[in-house]
Amino acid sequence: MIQKERIKFLNQKKEKNGDFILYWMQSSQRTEYNHALEYSIIKANSLNKPLIVFFGLEEKFPNANLRNFSFMLEGLYEVNKSLIGLGIKFVLWKKSPQIGATELSNDAIVVIVDKGYQRIERQWRNYVANNIECPLVEIETNTVVPIEEASKKEEYSAATIRPKINKILNSYLIPLELNRPIKKSLSFDIDSLDIEELDNLLKSIDVDKNVKVAPDLIGGTSEAKSHIDFFIKNKLDRYDDLRNNPNLDYLSNMSPYLHFGQISPLFLTMKILETESPGKESYLEELIVRRELSINYIYYNNAYDSFEGLPDWCKRTLEFHEKDPREYIYSIKEFENAKTHDPYWNAAQKEMVLKGKMHGYMRMYWGKKVIEWSNSPREAYKILIYLNDKYELDGRDANGYTGVAWCFGKHDRPWTERNIFGNIRYMNDKGLKRKFDPDAYAKKINEYTVSN
Ligand SMILES: Cc1cc2nc3c(=O)[nH]c(=O)nc-3n(C[C@H](O)[C@H](O)[C@H](O)COP(=O)(O)OP(=O)(O)OC[C@H]3O[C@@H](n4cnc5c(N)ncnc54)[C@H](O)[C@@H]3O)c2cc1C
Numbered sequence: 001m002i003q004k005e006r007i008k009f010l011n012q013k014k015e016k017n018g019d020f021i022l023y024w025m026q027s028s029q030r031t032e033y034n035h036a037l038e039y040s041i042i043k044a045n046s047l048n049k050p051l052i053v054f055f056g057l058e059e060k061f062p063n064a065n066l067r068n069f070s071f072m073l074e075g076l077y078e079v080n081k082s083l084i085g086l087g088i089k090f091v092l093w094k095k096s097p098q099i100g101a102t103e104l105s106n107d108a109i110v111v112i113v114d115k116g117y118q119r120i121e122r123q124w125r126n127y128v129a130n131n132i133e134c135p136l137v138e139i140e141t142n143t144v145v146p147i148e149e150a151s152k153k154e155e156y157s158a159a160t161i162r163p164k165i166n167k168i169l170n171s172y173l174i175p176l177e178l179n180r181p182i183k184k185s186l187s188f189d190i191d192s193l194d195i196e197e198l199d200n201l202l203k204s205i206d207v208d209k210n211v212k213v214a215p216d217l218i219g220g221t222s223e224a225k226s227h228i229d230f231f232i233k234n235k236l237d238r239y240d241d242l243r244n245n246p247n248l249d250y251l252s253n254m255s256p257y258l259h260f261g262q263i264s265p266l267f268l269t270m271k272i273l274e275t276e277s278p279g280k281e282s283y284l285e286e287l288i289v290r291r292e293l294s295i296n297y298i299y300y301n302n303a304y305d306s307f308e309g310l311p312d313w314c315k316r317t318l319e320f321h322e323k324d325p326r327e328y329i330y331s332i333k334e335f336e337n338a339k340t341h342d343p344y345w346n347a348a349q350k351e352m353v354l355k356g357k358m359h360g361y362m363r364m365y366w367g368k369k370v371i372e373w374s375n376s377p378r379e380a381y382k383i384l385i386y387l388n389d390k391y392e393l394d395g396r397d398a399n400g401y402t403g404v405a406w407c408f409g410k411h412d413r414p415w416t417e418r419n420i421f422g423n424i425r426y427m428n429d430k431g432l433k434r435k436f437d438p439d440a441y442a443k444k445i446n447e448y449t450v451s452n
Contacts, residue, residue: 002039002139003172005146008115010129010136018109018134020044020185023053024101027121028114028141029075030221031082033176033264036114036139041086041179047109050185053083053090054104056097057193057205062120063389063396065211067356070202071393073195074219075262080195082221087184092193094205098124098131104190105132114261115140117147117299117398142258144265144288145172147299154300157411161293169288175270214356214393217256224257228268232275239279245436246359247444252283255394256357258291265291293411294402304401307381307408314409317422318377324419328373332383335370344429344438345369347445349387354449356393361435367407368427372420377408 023040031037037053044051055076058064080090093100105111105128113125115138129136140146145165155161193201217223231252235242242250257263268287272280303309330340338346338353348362358366367384374380384404389395406412407424414423432438 002035002042003146003174005149006035006140007039008138008140010113010125010138011132013133013135015109016134018049019107020050020052020109020188021047022101022104022108022111023051024097024104024111024113024128025053025055025079026097026114026124027116028261028264029055029072029079030262030264031079031086031178032221033141033267034114034178034261035141035176036112038176038178039137039139040112041181043110043112045179045182048182049109050183050188051088051181052104052108052185052188052190053079053088054100055079055090055092056100057092057094058096059094059206060096063208065208065390066202066205067211067214067391067393068396069205069207070213071217071219071256072260073198073202074223075221075260077195077198078220078222084186086178087181087186089185089188089190090192090195091190092195093191094193096124098127101128102131105134108132108134110135110137112137112139114138115142117295118396119302119304141264141266142261143292143295144269145169145292147292147295150292151296155293155296157413158289158293161296162289165289165292172266173270173273176264176266211390214256216355217253217357217393219256219260219262221257221262224254224263227253227257228263228271232271232277236272236275236277236279236283240282243282244361246362246441247436251360253357254287255397255399259394259397259399291399294398297402297405297410298398304398304405305385307378310405310408310410313414314424317414317417317424318371318408321420321422322376326373326375326420329375330373332386335373335383336387340369340373342369342429343442344432347438347442350449351445352387352391354445356391358392362441363403364407365427365429365432367404368425371407371424381408 021040021044023037028034028036040051083090101111111132111134145168149168150165151161235250239250242248265287272283298304301309338349340346348358348366352358370384371377371380388400409424412425415425417423418426
């Protein structure tokens with residue numbers, strides 16, 4: 001059974017005659033711990049009808065490039081295999097998802113979709129809800145606690161959302177086992193791209209191919225599961241004290257998998273809770289409270305990816321200091337090409353460009369310095385969103401928009417006033433040196449640059 005708080009009807013249409021139930025997979029690109037897939041199977045079985053799963057590849061998605069498309073397609077390759085095992089047909093089209101879902105709905109009894117929080121994802125769902133002749137049911141499966149249940153408004157900080165989440169968390173910690181569909185749909189005569197020919201498919205995709213495939217991370221649920229198993233076994237115990245050291249790899253690497261919905265945050269939570277590890281509290285704070293605070297921000301604040309979305313006190317203090325002289329000012333190209341005077345910043349930028357994932361601790365320093373070395377806070381904002389969305393495998397995500405906003409004071413408190421930053425928290429290389437050896441970090445990245 002799927003909890004009712006995870007279910008939302010996006011239109012008032014009635015079920016109609018049709019050949020199948022349609023699950024339009026979009027934000028939850030997995031077959032395990034996927035409440036939307038489970039709801040679809042239960043629905044299909046209750047009507048004794050087959051289920052079709054559809055995914056639309058949008059080549060015009062903002063910042064679509066070889067890096068994020070190959071990671072996504074690796075995940076969908078596994079989705080297809082797993083659906084075949086369940087007797088479910090997977091339909092993959094090179095088409096805008098909302099257009100594809102609307103077209104396929106002509107023969108569907110009902111359409112089910114997973115919940116998405118970003119502007120474009122909500123626009124797609126609105127379009128389909130208004131343009132199909134049957135119900136569109138949205139199922140929330142990419143958060144542990146459904147976002148509107150945790151809070152009905154934009155939260156001020158982790159301190160304000162944490163008690164709200166914790167109060168109801170236990171009622172959502174329910175394992176999810178998939179039912180099997182009664183009726184198979186594999187022989188349905190609907191065209192689909194051949195995802196088994198992954199290399200050919202990738203070659204045919206019309207996206208920016210200058211952003212290369214991330215060398216160390218392969219997409220897909222089974223990859224995500226092997227990373228988390230390794231992390232729990234070898235790193236979770238020391239996560240709390242070592243995660244802020246970019247020279248030691250003590251993070252879980254879950255962010256790209258969470259971004260594409262290739263792994264479920266509920267599944268991760270259940271796995272972590274099974275352990276007796278001293279690191280589990282810190283990890284769940286990041287995975288649940290911080291991550292769901294980020295989603296809360298983009299869900300309730302439509303200007304989440306621009307300076308305008310910031311709290312008034314942040315905008316006011318940064319604007320007051322906008323004309324303060326800057327020791328260094330770099331253009332977007334200089335930042336992009338890692339051509340600043342600062343070897344630590346350049347190393348962080350190179351780590352992101354080359355590996356597709358900058359260490360979490362360096363992301364804070366990286367963001368703060370772009371504020372310090374740009375013409376204005378508005379320009380800095382644009383540069384950070386552009387670089388983060390283009391190069392991070394986990395970019396274009398609630399956490400990225402909120403991470404950038406955090407650099408400008410969002411979810412933080414005012415600090416002592418200073419040049420350029422006003423009351424926004426400042427970071428410098430002395431702070432890095434107190435935590436770890438940034439020269440060793442820069443050396444490691446530069447060696448990586450040379451060998452790749
Ligand atoms: C300027 C800036 C940009 C960022 N851009 C992104 C981004 O594009 N995508 C992204 O997923 N995260 C982003 N973050 C947040 C954080 O740095 C990453 O989530 C984390 O480094 C991902 O690596 P991991 O999964 O190995 O982390 P782990 O430490 O192993 O964390 C596990 C999970 O907890 C969550 N988490 C961890 N740290 C945070 C945090 N600070 N805020 C919210 N959730 C968190 C993530 O879902 C993460 O996958 C950004 C932070 C900053 C300051």
